[in-house]
Amino acid sequence: MSVSSNTSSGATALAYDLQALTVRHLADDAAPPALHEIQLSVAPGEHLAIIGPSGAGKTTLLATLSLSQRPESGQFHVFGQEPWSLSQSARHKLRARLFLAPQTPPLPPRQRVVTAVLAARLPQWSLWRALVSLIKPADPEAAWQALSRFNLGDKLYSRVDRLSGGERQRCGLARLLLSSAEALLVDEPLSALDPALSELTIATLRREAAERKATLICTLHQVDLALAHFPRIVALRKGRIVFDLPREQVTAEMIDALYHGEPRSSKPLPKHDEHQAPLAVGGCL
Amino acid sequence: MNTAVVQLRHPDPAWRGRVMLFIAFAVVLWPVLVISEFKPWILFDQQSIMSTARFLADFLTPAHSAEFMSMLVEQTWQTIAIASAGLSLAMLGAIPATVIMTQRLSVSSLGTGRMHALSAFVRHVVRAVLVLLRSVPELVWALIFVRIIGLGPTAGVLAIALTYCGMLGKVYAEILESSDAHASDTLLRNGASRLSALLYGALPESGAELVSYTIYRWECAIRGSVVMGFVGAGGLGQRMDESMKMLAGSEVSSMLIVFVLLVAAADLVSKILRKRLG
Numbered sequence A: 001m002s003v004s005s006n007t008s009s010g011a012t013a014l015a016y017d018l019q020a021l022t023v024r025h026l027a028d029d030a031a032p033p034a035l036h037e038i039q040l041s042v043a044p045g046e047h048l049a050i051i052g053p054s055g056a057g058k059t060t061l062l063a064t065l066s067l068s069q070r071p072e073s074g075q076f077h078v079f080g081q082e083p084w085s086l087s088q089s090a091r092h093k094l095r096a097r098l099f100l101a102p103q104t105p106p107l108p109p110r111q112r113v114v115t116a117v118l119a120a121r122l123p124q125w126s127l128w129r130a131l132v133s134l135i136k137p138a139d140p141e142a143a144w145q146a147l148s149r150f151n152l153g154d155k156l157y158s159r160v161d162r163l164s165g166g167e168r169q170r171c172g173l174a175r176l177l178l179s180s181a182e183a184l185l186v187d188e189p190l191s192a193l194d195p196a197l198s199e200l201t202i203a204t205l206r207r208e209a210a211e212r213k214a215t216l217i218c219t220l221h222q223v224d225l226a227l228a229h230f231p232r233i234v235a236l237r238k239g240r241i242v243f244d245l246p247r248e249q250v251t252a253e254m255i256d257a258l259y260h261g262e263p264r265s266s267k268p269l270p271k272h273d274e275h276q277a278p279l280a281v282g283g284c285l
Numbered sequence B: 001m002n003t004a005v006v007q008l009r010h011p012d013p014a015w016r017g018r019v020m021l022f023i024a025f026a027v028v029l030w031p032v033l034v035i036s037e038f039k040p041w042i043l044f045d046q047q048s049i050m051s052t053a054r055f056l057a058d059f060l061t062p063a064h065s066a067e068f069m070s071m072l073v074e075q076t077w078q079t080i081a082i083a084s085a086g087l088s089l090a091m092l093g094a095i096p097a098t099v100i101m102t103q104r105l106s107v108s109s110l111g112t113g114r115m116h117a118l119s120a121f122v123r124h125v126v127r128a129v130l131v132l133l134r135s136v137p138e139l140v141w142a143l144i145f146v147r148i149i150g151l152g153p154t155a156g157v158l159a160i161a162l163t164y165c166g167m168l169g170k171v172y173a174e175i176l177e178s179s180d181a182h183a184s185d186t187l188l189r190n191g192a193s194r195l196s197a198l199l200y201g202a203l204p205e206s207g208a209e210l211v212s213y214t215i216y217r218w219e220c221a222i223r224g225s226v227v228m229g230f231v232g233a234g235g236l237g238q239r240m241d242e243s244m245k246m247l248a249g250s251e252v253s254s255m256l257i258v259f260v261l262l263v264a265a266a267d268l269v270s271k272i273l274r275k276r277l278g
Helices: A002-011 A058-065 A088-095 A113-121 A127-135 A140-148 A165-178 A195-211 A223-229 A252-259 A271-284 B002-009 B015-035 B040-044 B046-059 B066-101 B117-135 B138-149 B153-178 B182-189 B194-229 B236-245 B249-277
Strands: A016-023 A035-042 A047-051 A073-078 A098-101 A183-187 A215-219 A232-237 A240-246
Touching: A016 A058, A035 A058, A035 A240, A047 A058, A047 A195, A047 A223, A058 A098, A058 A183, A058 A215, A098 A165, A113 A127, A113 A140, A113 A165, A113 B194, A127 B194, A140 A165, A165 A183, A165 A195, A183 A195, A195 A215, A195 A223, A232 A252, A240 A252, B040 B046, B046 B249, B066 B117, B066 B153, B066 B194, B066 B236, B066 B249, B117 B153, B138 B153, B138 B194, B153 B194, B182 B194, B194 B236, B194 B249, B236 B249
Parallel strands: A047 A215, A047 A232, A098 A183, A183 A215
Antiparallel strands: A016 A035, A016 A073, A232 A240
């Protein structure tokens, strides 16, 4: 009890506070937990990248942070509140303060881009406002501004199924710019983008988060980009946090061990590999 | 030789099941045919061929006298009105039922996979009501309403409204459940309400299917109102019943042509709307 009150009083300052959090997928009880004893504290306005090989639990972690996956055990605080002991409606209100941008852009193919982007405002809108906006978009100017930050201004009135994969991904992120969330959870925002757009996209996300003093948590496959843009790197492997360090302290050996199946405790790789490691990682992803 | 060996090495695990299924079907279906007195050869009996021929010969010259035509137009209009009014009433009940039933849009199951006990109970109740509504055929509803409120179109409208409410609610919910949940799910996860997730996530995914199913049901309602006309629920069916009893093949023929035109029109509307939405 004292532990819980301790953490919650400390957590008022924190955007996220996870203590020994274990998460299991809903479908299979028998499978090992997707996240194991996760220990993570994130301050408001902090930017961090989550890296790790496929299947490490990055997406599950974001699902947990966005309150769409209930943890099995451990302590979990969001903005100082325990979401899973709140009432259902209070928890849903809390969800409106978080924004999850999934890896596959969640845009119905037959919807217009302007409607899809403005859908970010739904938690604030009344049902009537939402209905009217389906017929006459409520704030096309704001949608256009969000889109043009990702070079998509000319697609405002296109239908989503006319967009390319990369355009859809950026359209999904333009929706993020219109939300009023205080924590932005972005899953693999660059998976369909070329290097130049990747730079633009990450820079836009970081600037937006900084402007509204929001927490930004971003999973990334591109380790080099994560290291270049994010001050704090959290590495996941097989559902456990392998390291959680400022980027200056992340070494090529650590990255190599993370991706090439060597347990962290085993010896560092031969010297000549150290130099190539980031390249090799970028290459195989 | 070679192929035989190959077959032995890779026996199709599904083959035996398929053969057994086929035999089971045959065993079940034969008694069904016997019980239902399926005797198509009766159609070719000498006497029935004669009377059928006379009746059918009349069909070649559809009735088209001015008096008959004005009656036909009026009755056609009444049939369309019965079907449309019945279907609109059905939708009034079906849409809220769909919104309640669709599990996709459940906020309480978000993250837990389990629905709140109360909402699960409400869902079951709504589902049961819909089953009840559609398990009674519209013809039976029509007979009941003809007894209660007398002959006329009102009985037809109410009968269609009740049965089709059950059908529309069930199928709407199934269409929504079977479409891609990603969009509506993400909206819910980001704090949108149930109805706005429906409007911005689920409807754009499956709007075209919903519209085309509704128009198909409108088409069915037209046909249904004809059948119900035979028990006195108004519209073309009631006239057709009279013409049938008088063996007036030419009148029946004209009415059948009108049915074909109505169904074709419904098909056209559906196609146009699907094109616009899809």
